[in-house]
Amino acid sequence: xxxxxxxxxxxxxxxxxxxxxxxxxxxxEYLYCPRFAYFESYLCIxxxxxxxxxxxxxxxxxxxxARLNPNYLRxxxxxxxxxxxxxxxxxxxxxxxxxEILFLKDGSAAPLDYKYAEYKERTFKNHRFQLTFYxxxxxxxxxxxxxxxxxxxxxxxxxxxEVEITESMYNELHDIIAVLTSIVVQGKYPPPTKxxxxxxxxxxxxxxxxxx
Numbered sequence: 001x002x003x004x005x006x007x008x009x010x011x012x013x014x015x016x017x018x019x020x021x022x023x024x025x026x027x028x029e030y031l032y033c034p035r036f037a038y039f040e041s042y043l044c045i046x047x048x049x050x051x052x053x054x055x056x057x058x059x060x061x062x063x064x065x066a067r068l069n070p071n072y073l074r075x076x077x078x079x080x081x082x083x084x085x086x087x088x089x090x091x092x093x094x095x096x097x098x099x100e101i102l103f104l105k106d107g108s109a110a111p112l113d114y115k116y117a118e119y120k121e122r123t124f125k126n127h128r129f130q131l132t133f134y135x136x137x138x139x140x141x142x143x144x145x146x147x148x149x150x151x152x153x154x155x156x157x158x159x160x161x162e163v164e165i166t167e168s169m170y171n172e173l174h175d176i177i178a179v180l181t182s183i184v185v186q187g188k189y190p191p192p193t194k195x196x197x198x199x200x201x202x203x204x205x206x207x208x209x210x211x212x
Contacts, residue, residue: 021089022093022094022180023094023096024096024130024133026041027129027130027173028130030176031125031126031129032193033198034192034193035190035191037180037184038183038188038189038190039208041183041184042183042184042187045204045207047204073102077102077150078104078105078106079103079104080104081102082102083101083103085098085100086098088137088140089137090137090141091140092140092177094133094136095137096133098111098134099112100112101138101142102150108144108146108147108148109138109144109145110135111135111138113127113130113131113150113152114151114152115127117154118156119159123151123161123163128163128165128169129169129172129173129176131149131150131163132149134149135165135170136170136173146165147164147165148163148164149162151163192208
């Protein structure tokens with residue numbers, strides 16, 4: 001769990017500025033390195049992601065991905081309704097486009113996200129919290145429980161993986177959003193990632209004192 005003050009936590013529920021809200025991409029980038037938010041959103045230095053092969057390919061997958069067979073989903077997961085590419089926002093200061101929202105027989109719902117990646121016998125933290133982020137948006141907009149989500153790994157022949165979304169994950173997401181708010185709104189300079197290897201492929205490596 002992230003160690004933050006109660007004052008910062010209060011900021012999560014006071015994001016009334018219509019010019020700022022947190023996206024799922026912000027969460028992914030923060031988990032990769034907290035300084036992404038500072039350089040990109042506070043200092044307004046663009047990432048130039050379009051130059052990176054993985055990002056280009058990932059966008060292509062999201063724009064033209066092979067969808068799972070609806071009959072397969074109904075039989076295996078108990079899906080009764082399915083919404084695709086749904087834009088959602090919340091008064092919490094959150095926004096995002098969910099690849100698919102699955103409404104299930106038990107009255108709950110689940111986000112489904114496509115990843116241009118191979119399944120490595122585990123799901124990564126950033127992927128789990130992206131689903132948690134979408135889960136919170138779904139809960140806020142549809143007033144239904146969301147206690148699991150799904151990832152399709154397109155480079156593993158569209159392998160479908162179920163991910164449990166717990167209340168502790170929702171609580172940790174609140175903490176992450178609070179820290180992001182303190183960075184972007186208040187301009188607090190965060191520590192860098194502890195994974196030094198990530199610095200080698202970082203678009204901000206020339207201006208971050210971690211690596212210069």
